[in-house]
Amino acid sequence: MFYQHVVQCLENRGVKIEEIARLVYELQAPYISELEMEECIESVQSVLKKREVQHAIITGISLDQLAEQRLLPEPLQTIMEVDEPLYGVDEILTLSIIHVYGSIGLTSFGYLDKDKQGILRKLNNHDKQIHVFLDDLVAGVAAAASARIAHDYPDVERYFTDRARDQQGSFMN
Amino acid sequence: MFYQHVVQCLENRGVKIEEIARLVYELQAPYISELEMEECIESVQSVLKKREVQHAIITGISLDQLAEQRLLPEPLQTIMEVDEPLYGVDEILTLSIIHVYGSIGLTSFGYLDKDKQGILRKLNNHDKQIHVFLDDLVAGVAAAASARIAHDYPDVERYFTDRARDQQGSFMN
Amino acid sequence: MFYQHVVQCLENRGVKIEEIARLVYELQAPYISELEMEECIESVQSVLKKREVQHAIITGISLDQLAEQRLLPEPLQTIMEVDEPLYGVDEILTLSIIHVYGSIGLTSFGYLDKDKQGILRKLNNHDKQIHVFLDDLVAGVAAAASARIAHDYPDVERYFTDRARDQQGSFMN
Amino acid sequence: MFYQHVVQCLENRGVKIEEIARLVYELQAPYISELEMEECIESVQSVLKKREVQHAIITGISLDQLAEQRLLPEPLQTIMEVDEPLYGVDEILTLSIIHVYGSIGLTSFGYLDKDKQGILRKLNNHDKQIHVFLDDLVAGVAAAASARIAHDYPDVERYFTDRARDQQGSFMN
Ligand SMILES: [Ca+2]
Ligand SMILES: [Ca+2]
Ligand SMILES: [Ca+2]
Ligand SMILES: [Ca+2]
Numbered sequence: 273m274f275y276q277h278v279v280q281c282l283e284n285r286g287v288k289i290e291e292i293a294r295l296v297y298e299l300q301a302p303y304i305s306e307l308e309m310e311e312c313i314e315s316v317q318s319v320l321k322k323r324e325v326q327h328a329i330i331t332g333i334s335l336d337q338l339a340e341q342r343l344l345p346e347p348l349q350t351i352m353e354v355d356e357p358l359y360g361v362d363e364i365l366t367l368s369i370i371h372v373y374g375s376i377g378l379t380s381f382g383y384l385d386k387d388k389q390g391i392l393r394k395l396n397n398h399d400k401q402i403h404v405f406l407d408d409l410v411a412g413v414a415a416a417a418s419a420r421i422a423h424d425y426p427d428v429e430r431y432f433t434d435r436a437r438d439q440q441g442s443f444m445n
Numbered sequence: 446m447f448y449q450h451v452v453q454c455l456e457n458r459g460v461k462i463e464e465i466a467r468l469v470y471e472l473q474a475p476y477i478s479e480l481e482m483e484e485c486i487e488s489v490q491s492v493l494k495k496r497e498v499q500h501a502i503i504t505g506i507s508l509d510q511l512a513e514q515r516l517l518p519e520p521l522q523t524i525m526e527v528d529e530p531l532y533g534v535d536e537i538l539t540l541s542i543i544h545v546y547g548s549i550g551l552t553s554f555g556y557l558d559k560d561k562q563g564i565l566r567k568l569n570n571h572d573k574q575i576h577v578f579l580d581d582l583v584a585g586v587a588a589a590a591s592a593r594i595a596h597d598y599p600d601v602e603r604y605f606t607d608r609a610r611d612q613q614g615s616f617m618n
Numbered sequence: 619m620f621y622q623h624v625v626q627c628l629e630n631r632g633v634k635i636e637e638i639a640r641l642v643y644e645l646q647a648p649y650i651s652e653l654e655m656e657e658c659i660e661s662v663q664s665v666l667k668k669r670e671v672q673h674a675i676i677t678g679i680s681l682d683q684l685a686e687q688r689l690l691p692e693p694l695q696t697i698m699e700v701d702e703p704l705y706g707v708d709e710i711l712t713l714s715i716i717h718v719y720g721s722i723g724l725t726s727f728g729y730l731d732k733d734k735q736g737i738l739r740k741l742n743n744h745d746k747q748i749h750v751f752l753d754d755l756v757a758g759v760a761a762a763a764s765a766r767i768a769h770d771y772p773d774v775e776r777y778f779t780d781r782a783r784d785q786q787g788s789f790m791n
Numbered sequence: 792m793f794y795q796h797v798v799q800c801l802e803n804r805g806v807k808i809e810e811i812a813r814l815v816y817e818l819q820a821p822y823i824s825e826l827e828m829e830e831c832i833e834s835v836q837s838v839l840k841k842r843e844v845q846h847a848i849i850t851g852i853s854l855d856q857l858a859e860q861r862l863l864p865e866p867l868q869t870i871m872e873v874d875e876p877l878y879g880v881d882e883i884l885t886l887s888i889i890h891v892y893g894s895i896g897l898t899s900f901g902y903l904d905k906d907k908q909g910i911l912r913k914l915n916n917h918d919k920q921i922h923v924f925l926d927d928l929v930a931g932v933a934a935a936a937s938a939r940i941a942h943d944y945p946d947v948e949r950y951f952t953d954r955a956r957d958q959q960g961s962f963m964n
Binding site: 703704706707709710712713720721722724725726727728729730731732733768769 | 876877879880882883885886893894895897898899900901902903904905906941942
C-alpha cells in the first residue's frame with residue numbers, strides 16, 4: 273500500500289490534504305449543517321487509502337512529471353505541454369477514483385472541474401509546472417470524499433425508510 | 446432504430462430538442478465565437494441517433510413513467526418517489542450516453558447537473574411528474590452533443606499540430 | 619440499507635448466495651491454493667452490502683420482473699422479451715457493481731458472461747422467466763467478490779514490496 | 792489525428808492490424824456466417840481512427856516503453872516491471888476504448904483477456920518487452936471492432952422490429 277507515498281507525492285506537487293478537504297467542505301456544507309473540516313480531512317484520507325485511487329494518482333502524477341522533464345515520447349509530450357482539450361485520459365483515470373464511492377460523485381467532479389476554486393484554481397494558474405492529470409485527480413478525490421460523506425448522513429434515507437415502512441412493512445435491513 | 450420514437454418520448458416528457466441544444470450552446474459559445482444554434486440542434490440529433498443513447502433514454506424514461514403510475518416494485522417505487530440522493534443508477538445510465546463522444550463530456554455533465562439552467566431547471570421544478578432519470582439523461586445528451594462539437598473545432602489541435610510538426614517532423618495524419 | 623431485501627430478491631429469482639460464491643471460487647482457486655468456499659461466501663455478502671450494488675440489483679431485477687408481467691412500455695417490453703443483443707443497459711448497470719472493488723474485476727466479468735457456467739448457465743436456460751439483467755448482475759457480483767479476494771491476498775504485492783524496498787528505500791506504507 | 796502514427800506504434804510493438812482483426816473474426820464468426828476478414832480489418836481501422844482510442848493507445852504504449860527504458864518514477868516502474876495484478880489502470884484505459892462502440896463490447900473484452908489467443912498470447916509470452924498496457928489495449932480494440940460489426944448486422948433487430956410492429960404499430964424509425 274502506498275498511502276504515505278501518495279500523500280507525499282501530492283505535497284511535492286503542491287497539494288495538501290487540507291486543501292482537498294476544503295473542496296469537500298464547500299461541496300457538502302450547504303447540505304449538512306453540522307459538518308466539520310475534521311470529518312472532511314478524514315474522508316479524504318480514507319479515499320487516499322484505496323489502492324485503486326493510489327494507482328490512478330501514481331500514474332497520473334508520473335505522467336505530469338515526465339512531461340515536465342520532457343521525457344515522454346511524441347506526440348504525448350506535446351499533448352501534455354499544450355494540455356490538449358480533447359485529450360480525455362485524465363478524466364478517464366479520474367473516473368476510476370470517483371467510482372470507488374459510487375456514481376453520485378460524478379456531479380461533484382464536473383462541478384469542481386468547471387468551477388475551479390481553491391487548490392484547483394492554484395493548480396490551474398501554475399504555468400511552470402504541468403498539471404494535466406493533477407487537477408482532475410484532485411477534483412476526483414474531493415468528489416469521492418464528498419460522496420463518502422453523503423453516504424454517512426442518512427437523513428434523507430431515514431425519512432425514506434420511515435415512510436416506506438409505514439406504507440408496506442419492513443423489507444429493509 | 447428508435448430515433449423518431451425517442452424524440453417523441455422526450456417531447457411527451459416536456460423536453461424539446463431545441464431546449465437541449467440551448468444547453469449545448471451555453472456550454473460551447475464561450476469557446477467558439479461563430480457557433481450557431483443550428484449546429485447545436487444538429488449535434489443533439491446526432492447524439493440521439495446513437496443506439497446506446499436510445500437504449501439509455503428508453504430505459505430511463507420507462508422507469509420515470511412506471512414510478513408515476515406507481516407500478517414499480519418496492520423499494521424502487523419509494524426510491525424514485527423521494528428521488529433518493531444516494532441512488533446513482535440515473536448517473537450510471539447517463540455515463541453510457543456521455544461516453545459515446547469520449548470522456549471530455551464528463552465535466553460538462555457535472556456542471557449542467559449542478560448548475561441547473563434552462564430545461565433542467567424546468568424539469569427539476571415539476572413536482573407532479575417524476576424526473577429521476579430524465580434530468581440526468583437530458584444533461585448527458587447535452588454534454589455528449591457539446592463534446593461532439595468540440596471535436597469538430599480543431600483550432601487548438603491545429604495550433605498543436607503545427608507546433609509539433611515544427612518540432613519533430615510529421616508523425617500525424 | 620437493503621441487504622436482507624436484496625438477498626431475498628435474488629433467492630426469489632432463483633439465485634442463492636452459495637451459487638454466486640461458487641463462481642468466485644472457480645475464478646480464484648487456480649491462483650489461491652488455500653481458498654475456501656467460506657471466504658467466497660463472505661466476499662459475496664460484503665459486495666451485496668454495498669449500496670451501489672443494492673441499487674443496481676434492485677433496479678435490474680425490477681425491470682426483469684416488469685417485463686415478465688408485460689408492464690413495460692414499448693419498445694422496452696420487446697427489447698427485454700427478445701433479449702436484444704445490442705441492448706447494453708444490463709452491462710452498464712453491472713459495471714457500477716464491478717467498479718466497487720476496482721477495475722481488475724472487468725476481466726472476470728467478461729469471462730463469466732461468455733463462459734456461462736454454474737448458476738449463469740441455469741439462468742440462461744430458464745425460458746419462462748426473463749433474465750436480461752439478472753445474469754449480468756450475478757456475473758458482476760461474482761467478479762467484484764473475486765476482485766475483493768484478490769485484494770486480500772497480497773502475495774504478489776509482498777514480493778513486490780520487498781523487491782522495491784531493496785532497490786530504493788521505503789516509500790511505501 | 793494520429794491514425795498513421797498509431798498504426799505505426801502498434802507495428803513497432805509487434806502488433807499488426809491483421810492480427811487484431813483475426814481476434815475480431817474469431818469473436819464474431821460463430822454468429823455471422825458470411826463474415827470475412829476484410830470486414831474485420833475495416834472495423835479495426837475504424838476503431839483506430841477514433842480520437843479517444845488513439846489517445847488511450849498513445850498513452851498506454853508510452854508507459855510500456857518508458858518502463859522498458861526504466862524511466863518511470865518509483866513505485867510505478869516496479870508496478871510495471873512485475874505486471875502487478877492489482878494495478879487496474881490498463882483496464883481503465885481500455886474501458887474508454889470499448890465504450891466508443893457501446894457497452895456490448897465489455898463481454899468480448901473480458902473473454903479475450905482471459906482466453907489469451909492469437910496475438911494476445913504472443914504479447915503475453917514476450918518476456919523481454921513490457922506489455923502491461925498493450926495486451927489490454929489490443930483486446931479493447933478487438934472488442935470495440937467486434938461490437939461495431941455486431942451493430943452492422945441487424946438480423947436480430949430486423950426480426951425484432953417486425954415482431955414489434957405486428958404487435959403495436961410503428962413507433963420505430
Ligand atoms: Ca486535466
Ligand atoms: Ca437524477
Ligand atoms: Ca444480459
Ligand atoms: Ca494488462
